[in-house]
Amino acid sequence: MKRWLLWVPLIVFAGLVAVAGSRLIAPPDTVVKSALIGKPLPDFALAPLLPAKPGLDRGDLATGKPRLLNVFASWCVPCIAEAPQLMKLKAAGVQIDAIAIRDTPQAVAAFLARHGDPYARIGSDPQSQVQISIGSSGVPETFVIDGQGRIAAQHIGDIREEDVPKLLKALEDAR
Template sequence: MKANSPWVFLPLVGFVLLAVLLGSGLGRDPQELPSALVGKPVPTFSLPSLMTDETLTQDSLKGRWQLLNVWATWCPTCYVEHPFLLELAARGVAIAGLNYKDDSAPARQYLAEQGNPFTHVIVDADGQLGLDLGVYGAPETFLINPDGEIVLRHAGDLNARVWQEKFAPLLEQGSQEGGA
């Protein structure tokens, strides 16, 4: 191969393309997972309640601003997040729980021992609703508007910083628009 052949530059071009591809991901927040469902209704479902004998549907997530928190007893980060959920519930924030790929008996025991911040808890034993929502794992939290549409998705634990930066401004805006 001659020194002035265009093939000499192929490794350099490949390296530059790889560097650009990898570099573009460095500035991204790993908690920011895109959701194709933002602005769309919660997917259709009909699943049992963890705490009552009723069947819950997507209509259970309509009528008010609320959070849909994906959690499980097998999730260590959910234990870290739980006290903040209790604090939000004490402040009057409506939170629906989605018990994701979990066993119901330990989940009920967990809520009895740790406190229950949820207005109702949807049992998603096989994970199908989580799959429909695009859940990567627990915990994840969705902000749902009164029309039952997903406004925001946050992967990872919900804490005071995340609440102030992401959720509170959207709730304030929604209440100013008359949708609270």
């Protein structure tokens, strides 16, 4: 009987390794989607972050034409990675507005000078209150806003080249 007790720790350890390994191979979906998809944006008004760009409020996003709302920060490495795709979307005629979270005018100006400026408006969200109220849990995130100011779709993470056609389709569907 005592010999079997010697094997118990090894069996428990092997079981833990198997569980951990299965989570690495096929991780669970831990992405948190906004509960506001299909619903109107909450009321908000963000001050301009840069002198040359207007701020952003809910009314700016309900103009009858679909647009993108990008939540970003100058200190966000994936935001750098998505910058070329945002510039492609802008070149394709997409209106893009932004919420800059927990950022400074100097840092955002340097970020835009270095990586391009696709934004028509940039609102400053220093405490991430608007970010949280729209259901965004991180940066970068991009929302497709229909012409009535409703969230039609959400893209979590950086926009990659293969995501551009999907976002263009989502904008077309939001018309």
